[in-house]
Amino acid sequence: MVATLEVRNLQTHFFTRAGVVKAVDGVSFTVGRGKVMGLVGESGSGKTVTGFSIIGLVDAPGRVVGGEILFHGQNLARLSEEEMRQLRGNRIAMIFQDPMMTLNPVLRIDTQMIETVLAHTKVSQEEARQRCRDALGMVGIPSPEERLKSYPHQFSGGMRQRVAIAIALLHRPELIIADEPTTALDVTIQGQILAEVQKLATNTGTSLIWITHDLSVVAGLADDIAVMYAGRVVEDGPVSEVLDKPLHPYTHGLIGSVPSRNKRGEPLRQIPGMTPSLLKLPPGCAFRSRCDRATPECATPIELMELIPGRHARCIHPHLEEQVAA
Amino acid sequence: MTVYLLRRLLQALLVMLAMSVIVFVGVYAIGDPVEILISPDADQIERERAIKALGLDLPLWQQYLTFLTRAVQGDLGRSFVFNEPALQLILQKMPATLELAVGATFMAVLIGLPLGLYAGLKPDSVGSKAIMAGSILGFSLPTFWVGLMLIMVFAVQLGWLPSTGRGETAEFLGLRWSFLTRDGLAHLILPAINLSLFKISLVVRLTRSGVRETMLMDYVKFARAKGLSPARVTYVHVFKNILIPVVTVVGLELGSTIAFSVVTESVFAWPGMGKLIIDSINVLDRPVIVAYLMIIVLMFIIINLAVDLLYSTLDPRVRLEGKS
Numbered sequence: 001m002v003a004t005l006e007v008r009n010l011q012t013h014f015f016t017r018a019g020v021v022k023a024v025d026g027v028s029f030t031v032g033r034g035k036v037m038g039l040v041g042e043s044g045s046g047k048t049v050t051g052f053s054i055i056g057l058v059d060a061p062g063r064v065v066g067g068e069i070l071f072h073g074q075n076l077a078r079l080s081e082e083e084m085r086q087l088r089g090n091r092i093a094m095i096f097q098d099p100m101m102t103l104n105p106v107l108r109i110d111t112q113m114i115e116t117v118l119a120h121t122k123v124s125q126e127e128a129r130q131r132c133r134d135a136l137g138m139v140g141i142p143s144p145e146e147r148l149k150s151y152p153h154q155f156s157g158g159m160r161q162r163v164a165i166a167i168a169l170l171h172r173p174e175l176i177i178a179d180e181p182t183t184a185l186d187v188t189i190q191g192q193i194l195a196e197v198q199k200l201a202t203n204t205g206t207s208l209i210w211i212t213h214d215l216s217v218v219a220g221l222a223d224d225i226a227v228m229y230a231g232r233v234v235e236d237g238p239v240s241e242v243l244d245k246p247l248h249p250y251t252h253g254l255i256g257s258v259p260s261r262n263k264r265g266e267p268l269r270q271i272p273g274m275t276p277s278l279l280k281l282p283p284g285c286a287f288r289s290r291c292d293r294a295t296p297e298c299a300t301p302i303e304l305m306e307l308i309p310g311r312h313a314r315c316i317h318p319h320l321e322e323q324v325a326a
Numbered sequence: 327m328t329v330y331l332l333r334r335l336l337q338a339l340l341v342m343l344a345m346s347v348i349v350f351v352g353v354y355a356i357g358d359p360v361e362i363l364i365s366p367d368a369d370q371i372e373r374e375r376a377i378k379a380l381g382l383d384l385p386l387w388q389q390y391l392t393f394l395t396r397a398v399q400g401d402l403g404r405s406f407v408f409n410e411p412a413l414q415l416i417l418q419k420m421p422a423t424l425e426l427a428v429g430a431t432f433m434a435v436l437i438g439l440p441l442g443l444y445a446g447l448k449p450d451s452v453g454s455k456a457i458m459a460g461s462i463l464g465f466s467l468p469t470f471w472v473g474l475m476l477i478m479v480f481a482v483q484l485g486w487l488p489s490t491g492r493g494e495t496a497e498f499l500g501l502r503w504s505f506l507t508r509d510g511l512a513h514l515i516l517p518a519i520n521l522s523l524f525k526i527s528l529v530v531r532l533t534r535s536g537v538r539e540t541m542l543m544d545y546v547k548f549a550r551a552k553g554l555s556p557a558r559v560t561y562v563h564v565f566k567n568i569l570i571p572v573v574t575v576v577g578l579e580l581g582s583t584i585a586f587s588v589v590t591e592s593v594f595a596w597p598g599m600g601k602l603i604i605d606s607i608n609v610l611d612r613p614v615i616v617a618y619l620m621i622i623v624l625m626f627i628i629i630n631l632a633v634d635l636l637y638s639t640l641d642p643r644v645r646l647e648g649k650s
Contacts, residue, residue, distance in 0.1 A: 057550055089553030096551075101544035106566045106641055115562075116552040151642040167552060 002073050004175055004207040005031040005054070011066035012046075012053045021278045023049040023062065025231040028304065031175070031224075036201060036208040038222030038239060040215060040254070044275055046231040047211045048097075051177045054209070055094050056084040071175070090120040093168035097180040099161035103152035109163060110148040116170050135166040139196060158189035165197065172204055179211045194221055215258055219243055227251045230276055230286035233304060237311035247313035247320070250287045285315065293317040334634075338627045345623045346397070349616050350390050359610035363406055380406060393616070402620065403613030407606070412617035416599060420621075421501040422492055423591070423598035427583040429505065429518035434525030435576060441526075442533025447560065449538060457530060464527030473520045473593035480516060488513050490595040517594040521587055525579050532575055536568030543567075570640050577633035585622045 012024040024046040031037040041047045052058050054069055056076060069076040071092065076084065088094075096102040104112060113132035117123065123131075129148070136144035139162040152160055161181060168176055178197070182190040198221060201208050210222055218225055218239060226236040227248065235248040246252045253271040273290040284299040285291070291298070297316060304312045307320065364376050377383050381392060393403060402413045445454040481489035493513035496506035504510030540546060541564060549563045550556075588600035599618065606614040638644045 055551060057547060085553050085555065087553070088551055094548075094551040096544055096548055098544060102548040104545040104549065104563050104567070105643060106570075107563070108642075111562075112549075115554060115558065119553045119555065119558070153643050164548070 003030045003070075004033050004035075004072065005209070006070040007050070007054065007067070008070065009067040010050065010053055010064065010069060012049050012058055012062055012064050014062040016061055019279050022231050022281060023278060024053060025281075026067070027226075027228070027231070027233050028067075029224075029226045029233060029236055031207045031209060033174075033207055034201060034205045035224060036198075036210055036222045038218035038225040039209055039211045039228065040213065040218055040225060041228035042213060042275055044278070045228040046278075047228050048179055050228070051094065051179050051209065051211050054175075055088055055092055055177060056081075057088075057094075086120065089116055089168075089173075090171045091173050092175045092177065093171070093173040095161070095164050095168050095176065095178040095181045098184050099157050099164055099181075100184070102164050103160055105152055107151075108148070109150055109152065109155075113148070113163075113167055113170065116167055120171055131170060132166075135170050136163070138169065138200070139163075139166045140192070141166070158185050158193070161185060161189075161193060162196075165193070169200065169204075173206060175207045175209070176201075177209045177211070180213070182217065183212070183214065190217075197221070215243065215255060227254065230281060231278060232286065232314060233312075234287065234315070235311075235313040236304075237308075241311060245319070247307055247311060247318040248287075248315045249291045249293050249317070249319065251313075252319055253290075334631055338624075338631075341627060342620065342623055346394065346616070346620060347390070349619045350393065351386070353610075353612050353615050354386055354389075356607075357610055359406055359612060362609050397620070402617035405606075405611050405614050407609055407611045407614075412613040413621075415614060416602065416618055416621055417501070419597060419599045419602045421503050422596060423584055423587060423600060425503055425505050425514065426517055426521060426590070426596060426598060427580060427587060429514055430521035430525060430583055430587075431576060431580045433518060433522040434529050434579070435572075437522075438526040438529025439533055439572070442530040443537055443560070443565075445530065446534040446537025446541070449534075454534075458534070461527035461530045464523045464530075467523070469520060469524070469589045470593055472523055473517070473590055476516050476520055477593070487516050489516065492597060517590050517596050520593070521583060521590050525576075525583070528575060528579065529572060532572055533568055536571055537564060540564045540567045566640065570637065573636050573640065574633055577629050577636075581622075581626045581629045584625060 007030070008028050010024055010027045011022070014021040014023055027046070027050055029037065029039075039047045039050065049058065049062070053064050054071075054076065056079070058064060064077050067077065071087070076087070079087070103109070110129065110132060113135070114125065114128045117128040117131050121128075132148060133144045136147060141147055141159065141162055147155075152163075155163065161184075165181070181197075182193050185193065194217065197208070200206065210218065212218060222239045224236065225239040225242050226233045227242070227250065228234065229250050235242060235246065235251045237247075242251065243255060246255055250271070253269075256269045257271060259268055271290055276286055276289065282299065283301050285294070285302050288294040288298040295317065302314050302316055304314045306312050307318055359380075360373070360377055360382060363380075364373055368376070374383075381389060384392070396403065400413070401411065404410065405412050405415055408415060441457050445457045448454050477489040480487045488509075491513060492504045492510060494507040494509040495502040495504050496510070497503075498506060504514050546559060546563055549559045554563075584599075586600065587598065588604055590596065591598045591600040592604075603615065603618050605611075606618070
């Protein structure tokens with residue numbers, strides 16, 4: 001069976017005056033049908049740019065310069081802008097981080113929803129409206145008929161994100177890219193939205209790429225996880241295994257940094273140093289300057305290797321001993 | 327809505343009242359019209375009689391009260407010079423200025439918006455750079471010089487368009503307008519271009535920066551992520567957002583053009599209000615000055631109200647009933 005999405009060695013670079021920023025530099029992962037893929041990393045690790053690369057919305061001076069984005073076996077990187085437009089919002093949808101910013105403040109909800117329906121299907125205005133109403137009902141917005149006539153500022157943040165999700169669901173896409181969709185919401189709303197999305201994904205067979213820096217969200221939602229650092233995937237695998245026994249020292253540190261894992265009274269653990277500038281990334285492991293296991297060999301280019309069946313890491317000194325101990 | 331309009335009306339009346347005091351006192355302070363109006367050969371008795379006839383013998387507050395009571399009845403006084411009602415004098419000249427200002431503003435929007443949109447969407451193209459360079463010229467070249475150049479090129483050398491006056495006029499709503507006749511329209515073109523040059527530049531720059539700012543917004547990216555056509559993204563999602571600042575500035579520009587298009591009117595001998603007010607100031611024709619300024623104030627109030635109403639249709643977050 002062909003996977004819904006297979007990203008192979010994706011490279012997205014930004015050509016700035018200061019030099020070439022390799023925001024995404026060799027990212028590979030696979031998302032199966034109906035699966036949820038957690039794409040995890042710090043700010044600036046390239047996870048959002050990866051999302052935009054897939055849906056073809058990387059703005060100048062950025063450009064996808066290499067690799068393949070296979071959507072049901074079709075390479076999206078080769079499609080024309082018009083072919084891409086027909087896919088967007090139709091077979092691949094995206095949900096953004098800040099619900100306060102994603103809806104156009106001067107257009108009514110019905111305008112913004114109906115235009116999405118009409119962009120991809122030829123139906124009557126009335127039928128389009130009916131679909132929008134159904135979509136709003138599906139994401140748990142009460143009295144959708146009235147809410148259709150509202151403007152975005154008349155909704156709360158959580159409600160707006162539901163509207164954005166409803167818009168993403170209008171065409172029952174095969175893939176939804178969710179870029180930190182719950183980060184801007186408070187915890188209870190976050191929980192509701194997560195449960196809602198999970199239900200929808202299992203019911204409709206939609207695959208999800210869930211971009212986040214919040215490991216607890218990924219732990220509860222995702223099937224697989226890919227950890228990004230400095231524009232590269234440093235580790236991937238099934239979510240429970242990766243979170244329990246991380247291979248890469250960075251993943252290890254990331255999980256260690258979650259405050260709830262610390263004992264009370266102990267100083268919080270942290271990864272020393274900061275993310276390197278993507279402008280002048282030295283060859284080899286980008287994490288080595290912050291890594292306690294680094295050796296001179298780490299300066300040579302390192303590929304993503306299958307260290308345990310089903311699990312990859314880009315490291316020559318992985319935390320293998322813990323795997324054995326377990 | 328009704329409450330809002332009533333409140334605005336009340337505010338307008340207060341503004342008019344305050345303005346009338348300022349204008350009246352200000353004009354009084356400029357100088358004594360008697361010295362200019364009455365022939366130096368006139369004897370003392372004639373002088374006294376003239377001063378009494380013009381109502382200038384009364385103290386200022388009494389003059390003001392007389393003015394106010396008459397103004398409420400629609401009488402803004404009689405011109406010292408023409409001995410005609412000041413209001414009528416101004417209204418006769420108003421259509422000329424009005425059609426000039428509206429024509430210029432119309433052109434500014436019609437030309438400035440598309441150019442600004444283009445410059446904002448393709449900021450690095452040669453065309454945009456040319457537009458932006460041109461807009462700097464539009465800002466910085468003095469109006470009178472551009473006017474003279476327009477006359478030189480299009481009237482004198484090419485002979486395409488007339489250079490002075492309003493040409494033929496036709497009556498509409500009891501007033502005489504140039505834009506209704508072919509000849510009048512031909513006369514209108516050059517002065518309107520002259521006046522609109524600055525405004526076009528303004529609209530171009532405003533639109534361009536608006537587009538560039540809006541294009542970066544998440545909702546534009548989201549609109550693209552929905553698979554909308556680029557045209558729909560630009561003309562619905564971006565355009566409606568940039569109209570808000572453009573409407574404000576165009577409204578204010580329209581007002582100031584009506585009030586202060588003196589230079590262009592002088593260069594093209596366009597018989598509008600600008601010329602009348604300058605002449606009136608020269609001879610200290612107080613009633614005309616006061617009436618003119620009152621009309622300008624009224625006009626600004628109306629334009630501002632129109633802009634606010636337009637606002638509320640453009641931006642749903644603006645609610646008219648809200649606190650003032």
